[in-house]
Amino acid sequence: MKEELTCITCPLGCRLVAERGEDGSLAVSGNRCPRGAAYAREELLAPKRVVTATCRIAPASGTRRDEAAPRRVPVKTSAPFPKERVPELLAEIYRLELALPVARGAVLLADALGSGVDLVATRSVE
Numbered sequence: 001m002k003e004e005l006t007c008i009t010c011p012l013g014c015r016l017v018a019e020r021g022e023d024g025s026l027a028v029s030g031n032r033c034p035r036g037a038a039y040a041r042e043e044l045l046a047p048k049r050v051v052t053a054t055c056r057i058a059p060a061s062g063t064r065r066d067e068a069a070p071r072r073v074p075v076k077t078s079a080p081f082p083k084e085r086v087p088e089l090l091a092e093i094y095r096l097e098l099a100l101p102v103a104r105g106a107v108l109l110a111d112a113l114g115s116g117v118d119l120v121a122t123r124s125v126e
């Protein structure tokens with residue numbers, strides 16, 4: 001079975017064709033460099049995504065009480081995370097209640113779901 005995809009590793013955007021062998025192998029063509037073949041293999045066999053979301057702030061946390069005070073903390077994974085487990089990770093993220101202050105880059109969930117990927121804050125919130 002042939003599958004077509006576009007390599008997004010660099011701006012050239014090579015059109016890749018991947019063909020699965022009956023033994024489970026994957027032959028990739030159309031790539032101008034080895035990174036395209038690696039991209040196709042990961043995308044078709046074990047796709048990953050950087051996950052971005054926001055986390056709740058614990059009630060009565062933080063020093064600001066005005067209307068403009070932040071209500072959530074923006075977060076992202078420190079590296080691409082297995083796509084099939086993203087819903088499970090989002091459920092975990094939405095269960096969190098963060099105590100302020102939170103510093104940009106702070107690890108909020110280490111080794112999320114045993115993936116080896118951390119969840120980090122992308123903005124400092126006081």
Ligand code: SF4
Pocket residue numbers: 007008009010011012013014030031032033034035036037
């Ligand atoms: S295959 Fe290589 S040259 Fe082509 S888009 Fe991917 S990284 Fe760029």
